[in-house]
Amino acid sequence: MSKLLIIGCGGVASVAIHKCCQNSEVFTDICIASRTVSKCDALKEKLEGTTKTRITTAQIDAEDEAALVALIREYQPDAVLNVALPYQDLAIMNACLEAGVHYIDTANYEAEDTQDPAFREVYEKRCRELGFTAYFDYSWQWNYQEKFQKAGLTALLGSGFDPGVTSVFTAYALKHYFDEIHTIDILDCNGGDHGYPFATNFNPEINLREVSAPGSYWENGKWVEVPAMSIHREYDFQQVGKKDMYLLHHEEIESLAKNIPGVKRIRFFMTFGQSYLTHMNCLQNVGMLSTEPVEFQGQSIVPIQFLKALLPDPASLGPRTVGKTNIGCIFTGIKDGKEKTLSIYNVCDHQECYKEVGSQAISYTTGVPAMIGAMLVATGVWQKPGVFNLEEFDPDPFMDALNRWGLPWHVEENPVLVD
Numbered sequence: 001m002s003k004l005l006i007i008g009c010g011g012v013a014s015v016a017i018h019k020c021c022q023n024s025e026v027f028t029d030i031c032i033a034s035r036t037v038s039k040c041d042a043l044k045e046k047l048e049g050t051t052k053t054r055i056t057t058a059q060i061d062a063e064d065e066a067a068l069v070a071l072i073r074e075y076q077p078d079a080v081l082n083v084a085l086p087y088q089d090l091a092i093m094n095a096c097l098e099a100g101v102h103y104i105d106t107a108n109y110e111a112e113d114t115q116d117p118a119f120r121e122v123y124e125k126r127c128r129e130l131g132f133t134a135y136f137d138y139s140w141q142w143n144y145q146e147k148f149q150k151a152g153l154t155a156l157l158g159s160g161f162d163p164g165v166t167s168v169f170t171a172y173a174l175k176h177y178f179d180e181i182h183t184i185d186i187l188d189c190n191g192g193d194h195g196y197p198f199a200t201n202f203n204p205e206i207n208l209r210e211v212s213a214p215g216s217y218w219e220n221g222k223w224v225e226v227p228a229m230s231i232h233r234e235y236d237f238q239q240v241g242k243k244d245m246y247l248l249h250h251e252e253i254e255s256l257a258k259n260i261p262g263v264k265r266i267r268f269f270m271t272f273g274q275s276y277l278t279h280m281n282c283l284q285n286v287g288m289l290s291t292e293p294v295e296f297q298g299q300s301i302v303p304i305q306f307l308k309a310l311l312p313d314p315a316s317l318g319p320r321t322v323g324k325t326n327i328g329c330i331f332t333g334i335k336d337g338k339e340k341t342l343s344i345y346n347v348c349d350h351q352e353c354y355k356e357v358g359s360q361a362i363s364y365t366t367g368v369p370a371m372i373g374a375m376l377v378a379t380g381v382w383q384k385p386g387v388f389n390l391e392e393f394d395p396d397p398f399m400d401a402l403n404r405w406g407l408p409w410h411v412e413e414n415p416v417l418v419d
């Protein structure tokens with residue numbers, strides 16, 4: 001019996017909304033609010049008649065805090081699910097605080113204008129102090145801890161797959177299989193093929209910024225940063241096969257390093273085909289991945305935003321993508337004084353996702369946990385005042401919900417380790 005306000009109506013939101021509508025016992029009412037209201041109306045029209053969930057829509061610019069507060073006050077949801085872009089995280093958190101509702105998102109804050117002097121000052125200090133240079137980090141949102149605590153509200157950060165499910169897998173491994181976890185390797189494999197020479201599986205601007213940034217990992221209490229794509233391994237993934245994967249910086253490394261006591265090393269690897277890398281290197285070399293505006297024929301253009309306009313819309317990849325994803329974690333550590341290794345992973349089939357909700361598996365594997373996080377917060381199962389990452393809650397209800405809502409997981413003892 002919950003009312004959820006969902007901000008954003010893109011690839012991930014569409015799956016989360018489909019899943020809320022399948023879960024109408026919990027989500028009796030949802031409001032889909034986004035910048036382009038016609039997309040919200042189209043989705044409402046598609047879903048009405050297939051669900052008991054009452055759907056309303058609204059136009060909102062999530063950067064406009066006053067308008068957001070007014071919308072929240074008018075709709076009176078139990079929680080707000082932010083599946084717009086990371087650029088809007090802080091504005092939506094501010095609005096939730098002012099209007100007194102819980103907050104859930106799937107990606108940590110990133111500044112849209114990375115040249116903004118106020119952002120630059122904090123960013124450069126963090127680069128010097130922590131030693132990684134990605135434009136996104138948790139400090140901005142962790143700074144809201146006291147405000148959410150005082151307001152008696154929950155902010156759940158990163159309720160997608162990675163971060164999100166990978167954080168829950170870690171908490172589950174620690175609760176049920178280990179006394180201490182020493183190393184975590186997060187492996188994100190997309191064995192899907194969409195048939196385009198180059199496309200990104202989710203928002204191209206966010207995706208390319210993440211992938212073209214230097215890689216980094218956590219080891220013995222500090223960050224080690226390496227040039228982009230400079231650490232390569234091959235891994236044989238269950239139900240997918242052998243793939244090349246590369247070490248990336250990724251946001252859950254930061255929270256797991258803080259929240260998993262005694263962890264010595266955390267790395268994140270993602271698979272990429274040679275064609276993707278060749279295209280990305282070329283685009284980077286010619287400046288098309290730049291976030292700095294350039295003057296072109298009297299107009300100011302941000303190259304990566306222009307590129308986004310040229311690339312296939314990730315939402316259009318669904319019908320064309322075949323193959324499977326395999327995303328999970330490999331843990332090493334100690335149980336009852338003995339060394340132990342374990343992996344927990346999910347395999348998801350692009351075409352099965354498309355048949356069920358009209359989206360490919362990347363949106364699916366993010367949208368399902370977004371719905372689950374919203375459900376656990378809205379129903380009070382995962383509520384405590386403050387700002388939290390998913391590994392800070394009891395993993396069991398989330399793990400049960402993954403099995404029920406389309407992302408069943410497997411536990412494998414003695415998996416092949418990554419060297």
Ligand SMILES: NC(=O)c1ccc[n+]([C@@H]2O[C@H](COP(=O)([O-])OP(=O)(O)OC[C@H]3O[C@@H](n4cnc5c(N)ncnc54)[C@H](OP(=O)(O)O)[C@@H]3O)[C@@H](O)[C@H]2O)c1
Pocket residue numbers: 007008009010011012013033034035036039060061062063083084085086088106107158159160161162163164201202203206314362365366
């Ligand atoms: N944790 C994970 O595993 C994971 C994985 C993938 C993605 N993600 C995150 O999921 C989020 C959504 O990704 P996506 O691929 O669904 O992106 P997307 O397809 O580009 O959708 C973004 C949506 O947000 C809306 N939006 C953008 N700016 C807005 C604003 N100022 N006010 C209101 N709405 C606004 C867009 O509206 P328009 O329709 O008008 O453009 C669009 O509907 C991103 O934060 C991404 O980083 C997380």
